[in-house]
Amino acid sequence: MTVIEVEDLSKSYGDTRAVDGVTFAVKRGETFGVLGHNGAGKTTTVECLVGLRRPDRGRVRVLGEDPARRRRAVARRMGVQLQEGELPDRMRVAEAMRVFATLYDRPGDWREVMERWDLGHLGGKAYGDLSGGQKQRLKLALALVGGPELVVLDELTTGLDPVARRETWTLIGDLKASGTTVVLVSHFMDEAEELCDRVAVFRRGRIAALGTPRELTGRTGTGSLEEAYLALAEERR
Ligand SMILES: Nc1ncnc2c1ncn2[C@@H]1O[C@H](COP(=O)(O)OP(=O)(O)OP(=O)(O)O)[C@@H](O)[C@H]1O
Ligand SMILES: [Mg+2]
Incomplete structure (x- = not known):
């Protein structure tokens, strides 16, 4: 197909x-x-x-x-990771994952996705305080959290x-x-x-x-x- x-x-x-x-x-x-x-x-x-x-x-x-x-x-x-996509600086990692999961019909377990992408220890951290690579990993995790x-x-x-x-x-x-x-x-x-x-x-x-x-x-x-x-x-x- x-x-x-x-x-x-x-x-x-x-x-x-x-x-x-x-x-x-x-x-x-x-x-x-x-x-x-x-x-x-x-x-x-x-x-x-x-x-x-x-x-x-x-x-x-x-x-x-x-x-x-x-x-x-x-x-x-569909899961999307855009080149220019940014999140609000004050949004926390776990919050972003939880909110994005609600956008999908059949979301995966967002905590599990967070762990898989090595973001587990960053759950309480604000987006604006992440390093460049951590932001990138979060964007990827957000693209996949809905089981697209x-x-x-x-x-x-x-x-x-x-x-x-x-x-x-x-x-x-x-x-x-x-x-x-x-x-x-x-x-x-x-x-x-x-x-x-x-x-x-x-x-x-x-x-x-x-x-x-x-x-x-x-x-x-x-x-x-x-x-x-x-x-x-x-x-x-
Ligand atoms: N919002 C915009 N307004 C005006 N021109 C734009 C806009 N976005 C892209 N362009 C222009 O359109 C062309 C294609 O841009 P595009 O972003 O699709 O390229 P790309 O292949 O993704 O490049 P890169 O590898 O640098 O990301 C470029 O000439 C760019 O300057
Ligand atoms: Mg481009």
Whole structure:
């Protein structure tokens, strides 16, 4: 079953064509990587998927619904970690977890999710007093607390220390094993290669390449996704 369908999606901000005719589909249980240079249109695309922005053109379907029109229905089944998402500084970690759990139809046990993400000892701490990586971990935990069918993660591990990064990969592996569909925006090619079934390489608002990491390395005659990505970037200059 197809969980995400995007057809000819375009979105501009004034004169800036952020997304310019993008088409892709994500199947249930798939982990789909969204890669590309700064300003390539990755965040704009995922914001259209989660219903935060209305496309200028094209068709978007997420879990069978139009997220721009039926945002709440989609949001109850989807976990989102946004690049720019912030919480009130004075909100405490445990409070955030408890409140977010109530937004879903079938929430998981928020205390258990907190422990899994190594936030148990920070329950009483205010969001504004957390370190960058702790904030990032909390945002991830909040995206997962509702037991979502689909998770959208914009720069999953940016700001995490190397150990936390690896632990996060393991947890995403568990999510995959449980059949959850994942959309992962990333600048880390090792992460995309490890976690993603397929990746789309965005370039100036368009998809320059799409396939499994192995297909992209094969196509470019390279040995790793990082090398393939650099070769594609060079090709398109
Ligand atoms: N709110 C906005 N208003 C005006 N222009 C915007 C806005 N958000 C993004 N843009 C522009 O749209 C383009 C795409 O931005 P977007 O945030 O989608 O890129 P991105 O691929 O997520 O980049 P990054 O890797 O830096 O996060 C950029 O040129 C950016 O300057
Ligand atoms: Mg972005």
